[in-house]
Amino acid sequence: MSKRVLQGIVASDACDKTVIVRVERRVMHPVYKKFITHSKKYAAHDEHNRFHVGDAVQIEESRPISKRKHWVVLDGPGDSAAADRGAADAAAGAAQLVESPAD
Numbered sequence: 322m323s324k325r326v327l328q329g330i331v332a333s334d335a336c337d338k339t340v341i342v343r344v345e346r347r348v349m350h351p352v353y354k355k356f357i358t359h360s361k362k363y364a365a366h367d368e369h370n371r372f373h374v375g376d377a378v379q380i381e382e383s384r385p386i387s388k389r390k391h392w393v394v395l396d397g398p399g400d401s402a403a404a405d406r407g408a409a410d411a412a413a414g415a416a417q418l419v420e421s422p423a424d
Contacts, residue, residue, distance in 0.1 A: 324382040326395070331376045332362060340367045340394060342380050365392040 329344035345360045380392040
């Protein structure tokens with residue numbers, strides 16, 4: 322059975338190694354046929370405290386980590402802060418390669 326993957330926005334990062342992610346979904350009202358936005362908060366495991374309030378993240382279902390944590394934050398396209406740091410590290414590494422003499 323495949324694990325569910327959801328996308329959301331980090332609502333809180335106050336806890337250590339945990340972020341609260343708000344996942345929104347749109348459902349149609351059965352009578353009025355109007356789209357309504359429902360949201361739910363999930364506690365997700367963030368091992369290195371990389372994500373902060375407002376970051377777009379993807380979370381994946383996992384084994385129970387604690388009483389209310391059953392999700393893990395994935396490194397993916399939602400990881401904008403880590404991607405920026407990774408790009409800066411890659412640029413610094415490329416600069417070191419250019420500066421080193423090729424004997």
